[in-house]
Amino acid sequence: MPIRSRIRAALATLLISGPMLVQPLAAQSLPNVGAGLPNLGGTEREELSPAMERRLGEQIMRDLRQDPDYLDDAPTLEYLNNFGNTLVSARPEVRGDASFDFFFFAVRDGSLNAFALPGGFIGVHSGLLLAAQNESELASVLAHEIGHVAQRHIARMLGAQRQDMLVPLASLLLGALAARSSPDVAMASVMGGQGLAIQRQLNFSRDAEREADRVGLQILDAGAYDTSGMVAFFGRLQTATRNYGEGIPAYLQSHPLTTERIADIQARIRQQRYHQHADNIDFYLIRARVRVLQNDNPQGWRDAAKIFETELAPKTRVQTAAAKYGLALIALRQGDAARAQSLLDEARAAALKDAEPLASLGVEIRLAANQTDAALKQSAAAREAFPLSRDIASQYADALIAAGKIDEAVRYLRDQSQLYREDARVQQRLAKAYATQGKQALQHLALAESYAIKGSLPAALDQLQIARRAPDASFYDQSIIDARERELKAQRLEEMKQNKEGKNKP
Incomplete structure (x- = not known):
């Protein structure tokens, strides 16, 4: 077996909505965060410094961005970071003394999962994005992962180790992200002595999971999201775990998603006020986009198109707009810019208003069709409508270059x-x-x-x-x-x- 496969397999359990930790962790004291949470250990224990934690996370991300499963798609990254940082802004103290800048990203993987890396980097599986039925459910998962970062669980876990091990450990952490392709190989390698030791070292404790849940609930409440979304989504995760039967992958075996944990969440929800959150249309549009990009090949496009066709009737205007948007993206992927434009026009008509992903796809279509004047005009209008969008800003630069306005x-x-x-x-x-x-x-x-x-x-x-x-x-x-x-x-x-x-x- 290639060494890279062994490294990936040994750390399969790092992919988390929440793995277990063998050794108890020290809870971090943050103002108004984690009040009433269990004390996970003495605060005198050595921990990874914030600077080292961030550097470790950056090193992992540098390598991860080279992985073909990293979803390097500007509209998707734009949405996830806008959405995720809105959650962070609801409880700014989660940044802690280190004042971490959070970064949210997606990876191509059909399983329901998300994971936190050192230093404020949070990854989401494409399967989770597709399974979330509303923004409150997605928010519940991201808030949970923010809770892990806020309480610095990973830093405290790694802090007990010599910091001179962190550089090789970074490559090991990265390897975990690809273990999903071969569960059998993963299990075989995990049984090895060194692999098993690393696996145990990198698991989260049940107490740490409950702590992340509770911090996550505080974030949801402060951000006016429906906190029952956490119960609904984690319940679906529990069902998905049972469906694996005896062949459950290692990372789900170690996932402490217990009935007790869900009951604890339900009890805390009863003590909070109810929020009825109105979903942003961008949520549905990006889900449609991710469905196309998850399997970005002709067969994947055909499978996605079938799903979009079933979502067209009878559905809400928002769902219709998202389905038409997805079909437009497929048409563009197939090289049919004219059909893509027609479907995008239908999506905009169903949406009743413009949205950033719709405007971005419009410019993308014009650029693909070499309609440089139209691309420049549309990107300029989109830049006026969405001045904070880095995706739109990049498209405007592309349109300027395509139109020959190089000095500008x-x-x-x-x-x-x-x-x-x-x-x-x-x-x-x-x-x-x-x-x-x-x-x-x-x-x-x-x-x-x-x-x-x-x-x-x-x-x-x-x-x-x-x-x-x-x-x-x-x-x-x-x-x-x-x-x-x-x-x-x-x-x-x-x-x-x-x-x-x-x-x-x-």
Whole structure:
């Protein structure tokens, strides 16, 4: 068996709505968060520092973004982060002393699951997004995972280990995300001595799960979501777990979704006021989008189209709009821009109002059809309607480049790079615009920044060397290259030093 498969299998149980922890954890004291929760251990225990926790999470994410199952889709990421950070804003204290910036993302996986990674990174399976029947149910799962981060369960779990183990552990954590493809292999590897030790080390305790539930309920209540959504969704998870029978995957076997836990949630809900939450149409549109992208191939499109056809009659206007939107996306995937546009028009008519995913797909269709003037006009209008959308902003830059307005695109992207310094896509688009202008030095400088943002320091340094040798590199450009090279080399040396120290320590 390849070592990568063994690593993936050994950590299958990390994929969580909530695994178990063998050793009790120390509960973190956050103002007004977790009041009345069980004390999971002494606060004097060593824990992973917030800075190290965040760095570990960033390292995992750098590798995870290269995985083909990472759903790198701008509208989906836009919705999840808007939605997730709205939950965080309802209880700002969940950021803790570290003031974590939460990041929400999706992976292609048909199972009902979500998981938290160190430092505020929260992943959702595509199957969970499709199974959630309303925003309150989705909110209940995300709020639960936010609870794990807020109470720093992972940090406290890893803190008992030597910090010099964190670099190899990051690659092990990443490996867990792919274990779902082969449960039999996973079980075989988990039975190994080292694999079993790691599995036990990375499980959450039942107490930690209940703590995350209770923090999650506080977030739902503060955000005016229907807290009964947590019971409904976790009940469905419990049913799904029973349906696996004897062949239940390891990560579900260790999932402490007990009747006692659900009863505890129900008891707390009775003490809270009821909120009737009105779902945003974006929720239904993104679910339709994820259904298409979950199996992004001709057979997957046909299967999704059948589901959308059944949802057309008789359904609500919102459901009709979502189904038409999904069919429009399928038509675009099949290369039929005209049909995609017709279906999108029908979706907009059913929705009665525009929504960000509808506007985004409209621009996507125009760009695919090489209708550059229409794409530029629509993206400009969408930018006015949704000024905070990074997806729409990116499409506007694409439309400027496609329309040949390169100088304007460069000015716009430079402004965007100042607003979103950690967005590699802005730098990639800037590199494309510079390439169109024939500015080689600036093109490779922008590419270097995009690689640096993604954590690929060797590739970033290579791009700086190419920029240095560019025939149009000015004295000013050379000064920027020199300064940036010193910064990245220092960062690279520090990483190599930490890795070496980690390997040499007993």
